[in-house]
Amino acid sequence: MTLQRTNLQKVKRFLGNNTVTILFLVICAFGIPLSGYSANYLVSEVVVRIARNSFLIVSLLIPILAGMGLNFGMTLGAMAGQIGLVFISDWGIVGIPGIVLAMIISTPISVALGIWCGKILNMAKGREMVTSYIIGFFMNGIYQLVVLYGMGAIIPIRSNSLVLPRGYGIRNTVNLIGIRKSLDNLLMIRLFGIPIPLFTLVVIALLCIFILWFKKTKLGQDMRAVGQDMEVARAAGIKVEHTRIVSIVISTVFAGYGMIIYLQNIGTLNTYNSHMQIGMFSVAALLVGGATVSQAKIRNVFLGVILFHIMFIVSPMAGKNLIGQAQLGEYFRVFVSYGVITVSLVLYEIRKKHDRGIAGQILAQEQGVEA
Amino acid sequence: MKITFNRIFLMRLIAIVVVLLFAMVLFFIGKQHTVLLDNKTITVNGEEIKALKMVEVQVNKLEALEFVPRDRDKVEVTRQKHTITISYTDENWEEISITRKFTLPLMEEMVIISIPTLAANPDAPQSVWLEKYELPTYAVQAAPEDEVVVTDDLAGLISL
Secondary structure, X not given: OOOOOOHHHHHHHHHHHOHHHHHHHHHHHHHHHHHOOOHHHHHHHHHHHHHHHHHHHHXXXXXXXXXXXXXXXXXXXXXXXXXXXXXXXXXXXXXXXXHHHHHHHHHHHHHHHHHHHHHHHHXXXXXXXXXXXXHHHHHHHHXXXXXXXXXXXXXXXXOOOOEOOOOOOEOOEEEOOOOOOOOHHHHEEEEOOEEEEHHHHHHHHHHHHHHHHHHHOHHHHHHHHHHHOHHHHHHOOOOHHHHHHHHHHHHHHHHHHHHHHHHHHHOEEEXXXXXXXXXXXXXXXXXXXXXXXXXOOHHHHHHHHHHHHHHHHHHHHHHHHHHOOHHHHHHHHHHHHHHHHHHHHHHHHHHHHHHHHHHHHHHHHHHHHHO | OOOOOOHHHHHHHHHHHHHHHHHHHHHHHHEEEEEEEEEOOEEEOOEEEOOOOOEEEEEOOOOOEEEOOXXXXXXXXXXXXXXXXXXXXXXXOOEEEEEEEEEOOOOOOEEEEEHHHHHHOXXXXXXXXXXXXXXXXXXXXXXXXXXXXXXXXXXXXXXX
């Protein structure tokens, strides 16, 4: 039995469910004309950013399926990807072999970090998001220790262009010229003058197909069951803790690959900061696409990338045209990223309480009918 | 953790070995080498070999490069085995084209090929006309002052 809703209630519910997306549509609707960018330029920029960011954002879907919320611990995978890139830059491996080798190097590191992160998250059930966020900070310290003091001193790094002048530690920025746009340029086509990195998009499509297939497998169904109710899943014989660890491991490994795809497009590795920014922006983009802490679909990824990155592209120029300062746009997009996450989390909690209230009303109605 | 030597363990082990072998193959085919092509007069075993007046050099299927005496250029290649083709006109106005295969040492970043030596000794082993190259010390960039490493975006707030 369900409660009958009026049309007004349905509209209110739709607006409530899509507040962040609608907010972004409004921002983009105002920002695009203010920026003065041509449609061609905007579309080509959005296509580049879809190819650059989608893989990373798709990596967030599996932990959501397993009920672990938004995996801020994806930064661990990003760090593993970056370590792979540092090694291939040192060895001078270029092009597609370089990218694939970086992925192979990142995989065992991602798996180890994913298992470790998953075990900690199992100890902090119900508080996975904040725990994974703090794990990211903690692991950043270990990463800095390894990269800043270990590499060049204990871990051999031969290239002078990578090592700091003092003889150990990796420089602030690493030039990835050897692999820059290798994946994107492998199959680049032009449609109405807009360059489309077809191969990268095919790789992303394959990942999406994998996710859809994975949801239908035994493990995927187990994850869904664990995400809905851990106790019921345990009673049904599912190894809850193991399933949750696997979901985090898969997410971390994909995040590592995603970071490599992201950085091959950028062409420069910001050794000590890239991974920290990427976790926040990926989560924000997914939420902008209409995902919640408990539910995310592939369409949310692409809608999120498009809306979030249109805002990223237009806001500096819109700020400049509006008040003469591009800096305003820069501030705007940073606080919007954090704001989106906050608003989404608050709305999620409000909706959860509201749904609980409706469930109570349905129960009361049912009991009333029976009486 | 107890390790059980069953079929699954064996399959996992094989998968890891295959991935490692694949990584090694990637290392071999993806390693980049810089090949310097040099057309300068050179003395080999006390014998002076003059630079060629005009020579066209092509490495693999890359764009052909033209050299006059004292010219030096570079090509960047991956993998170890390559082909070099040099074409020039000799003193008797005869068109001569020499094609040689050469193998680069895996861990060598930069090698130099002396084109006049190759033209003079087309059948000689590659060690005669190809050698390891290290940048002269004056060409190596002077070490800049120690780079400030920014590991925390919010570090500036501490001073507030």
